[in-house]
Amino acid sequence: MVDAVTSTASPRDARQTPDIDSPAPTGPPDQTPRPPTIAAPRWWQRPVVRDVGVALLFLAGAAAVLSGLLRDPNGRWLALNPEDQTLYEWFLAVDTGFWSGEVDLVTDRLNAPDGVNLLTNTTVIALGLLFTPVTWAFGAPVSFALIATLNLAGTAFAWHLLLARGLLLTRGAAMAGGALCGFGPGIISQNNSHLHMTAQWLTPVIVWCVLALARSSRPDQPRTNAWWTASFGLAAVVTVQIFIGEEVLFLTAVTLLLVTLGYTAARPRLARRLAPRFVGGIVLAAVAALVPLAYPLWTQFFGPQGVRDGIFSASYFSADLASWPAFSALSLAGSPGAADLTTGPAEYNAFVGWPLLALAVACAIWQRRDAAVATCGAAALGMALLSLGPTVVVNGHRTAIPGPYALIDGAPLVDGALPMRFALAALPLLAVIIAVAIDRAAAARRPLVRYGVPVAALAALLPAAPLPLPTEARPPLPEFIAGGHWRQCVPEGGVLVPVPLATPPEPGPMRWATAAHATFGMPQGFFIGPYGENGTGTMGIHPRPTSQLLTKALDGEPVTVTPADRAAAQEDVRYWAADCVALADGTAGGPEARVVLEQLFGPGTRIADAWTWRL
Template sequence: MRVAPHTGGLVDLTVVVPAYNEERRLRPTLDAIRDHLRADPDRWGEWELIVVDDGSTDRTAEVAAEAAADEPRIQLVRSVRNRGKGHALRQGVLASYGRRVLVTDADLATPIGELDRLDELLAADDDAGAAIGSRAHPDARIEVRQLAVREWLGRLGNRLIQRVAVDGISDTQCGFKLFDGERARAAFADSRLDGWGIDVEILRFFRRSGWPVTEVPVRWSHQPGSKVRPLDYGRVLLELARLRVARGGASGDGGEQGGVRGAVRRWGRRHRADLAVAGVFVLASFFLYKGLWADLDRGYLADAGSDQNQWEWFFAVTADNVTHLRNPLFTTIQNFPDGVNLMANTVMLGLSVPLTPVTLAFGPVVTWALVLTLGLAATAFTWYRLFARRLTSDPRAAALGAALAAFGPPMISHANAHPNFLVLFMIPVIIDRALRLCEPAAKNGTSEKNGKDGKDARDGKPRTVRDGVLLGLFATYQIFLGEEPLLLAVMGTLLFALSYAVVRRDVARAALGPLLRGVGVALLVCLPLVAFPLYWQFLGPQSYHSVLHGDSAGNSPLSFLEFSGRALLGDEATADALAMNRTEQNAFYGWPLISLALGIVVWLWRLAVVRALAFTAVAAALLSLGQRIRIPYTDVVFPGPWRALAHQPLFESVIESRVAMICAPALGALVALAVAHLVDARSVRAASAVRDAEGSPAGWRERVPRRHRLIGLGVVAVALLPIVPTPLPVRERPEVPRFFTEKMYRAYVTEGESVVPVPLPDPGSAEALHWQSSTRFGFSVPGGYFNGPWGENRMGIYGAPARYTSSMLRDVRYSGQAPVIDDRWRAQARFDLDFWKGGVVVLVPQPNDAALYETLEKLFQRPGKRTGGVWIWDLPPRR
């Protein structure tokens, strides 16, 4: 309620003082304001002073009423209960009649005399919307300071609010602000926050309305008993977050729910294109994996080899380690007793750890399917966001380019078995953050961002520390998703940056300093976080130096012109002849797309970004040909450029044909640019390369004639249609024997012993890993499918080093011929089984199991025992 309401029209000035339990400090404050305004009646004219009692439990209202009795221009507005400073200010401003409105705290930490400085600024500019007191201004005078900790926390909170909500205003929370009256009433009528966050909400309203807000340095003194605490800055951020969700809601539950629905609708309208693109990518990803989702119990990706068993095992062993608080970087459940260095294997801790609840609740197969399906869609979406931000504002063009980058033939090949090369959603994020470091170089029109996004560089000064910290954190997370994809991404980014620098030396010179400083900050953040994991990877137990793949791991030049086995017009036989295996078809873009890319480069050659993308794609393609390049249909072989990198640290473990994966986003960016020009040249980002090499305006921005546009879009469709991926085939996986599902092995294996499958699991056949992961790791096995050391030089190999007995059983499995077994073989078998600490030998039904049974019967000189669907040979206790 309002006591003694104003009866006239507009007054010259209204002063609003919110008060909650301020009986001690309120009267001196009111007297000081009254005396200051009375002292110069010609300047202040008609004025009113509104005290808003925010449901005080002391004599605050009585004190205000007593002051009003002495000065009729003092008014009192009362609230039945305490609602917060925001609610009190809203009541007071909406009850005001002033042409200008001053809001000030009841403690008068900023003396009322500072009103003169704010008023002078508003009087000098008819268009000014607000003049706000600032304690952060270089000319401000802090006469009585807070405790150092409180002051530091306050600065930190103010900085956070500035970064999150009102960039460019250094002190949002100073309680001394002078507004244009009509604009203030409009802003407070639109406000919704009842707490400390209303200051930011009002300033954002002024910003959105285009009403200038100017900070004015003021005198300020910390007042004992102040109700403002450092943590209140955190509350402001929480209130702003709530406002983003509930904007538009009224008080009461029903109104707030309506506000949430309204906010969701408004957010949906603003991001309709993004939501549509994300939905299409998710549907496309589910379409590819529909066979796997149709039968999660028995479905197995047909072209996965042993990799699906391996990855399900990785997800399950991580969940098991997390659950039992064991070292997530090592395990002896596989390759018993030596164990496996999990950090030296791609277990994707960045996903396998947070998805532990899913793995425990639904099993590792569901985790495997989710990672593949949603990871592919997320990767496509982040490429879309990068292209939409950096290349074109047309969502259709950006989405098409992103689809090629994420669903291109190499990625679909890895979609069968290698989520670390499929789930690449952090790569575009890392690239974008690196580009942000270069943005101050773009003040003269060479920025890769438009004006809206350009707010990240204020006055040309890079936020190097913030962007460097984020880049370091993003890189750290990617290391725990996949190191080799990060290395390839760095290679591709360097190829692009170097080529772009050659074309645009002016941009390169301006960007080099901020970029190097930002990368330095990123390294300072990243290296301490990954130091121990990388130490464990390269120097810990079961670590290795490198994995060599021979001299023929490069792509054939023909593979770039052919279609992959999983492309719409692809042929498995043709693709198989040109690739290492079906999970390593790392090129296969097809001659139509290659031809289209050449045409785009010729058409848009004037664009620096097009020249840089072309160089990146060509250089990556050449590197992917390997150490020796053979001219198709001839015997001519000459050294390839990869030879210079093949034996360098890190690169020596890379399968060089994978470098061709860099071409996918480069080709996707070219397609996005071409489609953007065909649809509407104005949608091309002004930053991407809108100027030619001489820096003159790009004349090619003229709209393409309709007929040419339709022809161009048709050519793009024809070039992309042949490589559209088809659903990944699924086969039925073997059932897990009852010996394992019913835990019969417990009767034969004691602690410290292992189950010895016949033959031992290896990269060619790893069903034993599925027995483990599907039964919650009740037993360990020797051998396995992993990367580990071999020999004194710790050379990296796939699987465990072979032993005589494991090699002999493997030969029987594939030849179907039982060897002659004598005492030497029996002694060797006892030696190997003792090394493996075997408790029981298990033979499951499989091809050539009769020959395997005969071999085992001769080795142990006794028949096996049939139980739980398998043959077993119980081993005597080890001495």
């Protein structure tokens, strides 16, 4: 059987996408014709060398997109979503604690004293562990900038490898498909601080494992280790992906389910032959993955600070139907008006653009007899429809038309994913359709097809090409933190109360802990926790009385401190187990807040550029 994963056949000889039901060679080995002798390729023509060249090309493209951030990671941040960047830099800082023995999945370094469940929040633990040396040496902002860059390049390259080695497409077709997967409008938009969504470089590996499992499940396939390798390989990759981003894994699973159902409908006889061993392999992979994941998943959903429900509105976070043919504001052909069709600059998920949509539809019609193309087209349509949410929205107007998502709205696990992000999973499916069309055109006899399809693809892809993400200077850290003077106020592992306290809309004080590698804890913060009605999930926590009093002073409201306020302040710092309160110079409303703090805790002590109160 032609194995699409390991075959060394020339891509141009593959006129049809290698399929799991490709005929196996028959006859004894001595009757198999010998291939013609081919001269050894020059060093620059070797596949590995070309792969390195493609990887460097994608890396250069990713560096161009993140150029503003890479020039000065510690001095600049992404202008369109600095709040989430602050959050993810804190995640990367707290993840370093795993190397120093702090392996608890519920950290006490935020939301003191209750803490934060790391898996309930998208803490990208695997990435934090991998980049711990960089974080320790250069700081979390540098790790963030490198991960954001490598996520784009790695995703594009991984899809390129799957298309080139798994589907045996030509190098140009695989590069075009990989570029769309790694630099498409949706993933570029998510790269505004959503590291867990742009780390999609394991998705092609998951697809590879599923394809290998399907091929090794044929009844006429010789019993080898391929079935076991695919099953356990799938379990290993899924396990790692859980600690990078569960939402990407969920979207991948839904997409593969739609593809499997579509392929079953297209090839029912083959599906019946494959089903026993294929389903058995999936079950084996699930059981093998649950062995290392049982405790983490229990902690996430049933452990301390765990949340079992989604906190975001499916109706609000749904894709506008008009956004699909529109151009992202972050692309070459984009316009600022596109912002009216989505919830924010990090959610341009469905903005494929009409030329790319038209190209994908034309390519799907042209190659409709190809089972892989037909299946990808149907799955892409399914994911696009799911992205529309419970009710269809057109140009900002919510219609009465129900969307397919209404059938699964509120189901367990489903409500943890935003409907509009289903559009992200449609992008690789469109990329496969277009890449297969480019590959077929390269072998076409008619010049109009051979040259017309690549030119049309280039014309459709260029308007969707990304612009560099805008950046701006980030506020400097106080010398109290940057110079390590905080150690005179709070011991490592203690609790520091910054003024103001961090909240989801204003998480800036969390940068203090990030700069100190999260070696001290803080009350409140930007996180998901079980603080809603009946323990449902919420973003952040309701501020305690002292936090509310200080917020009023910082906002310029007149504050009269009463004995009740002093008693509440003492109760609050005891609840937080706080060691120190700190107010840095330059804080908006700082002088007014200092007066309130002195009335609550007495005269402050000057340390570097901050007023402090030891408790």
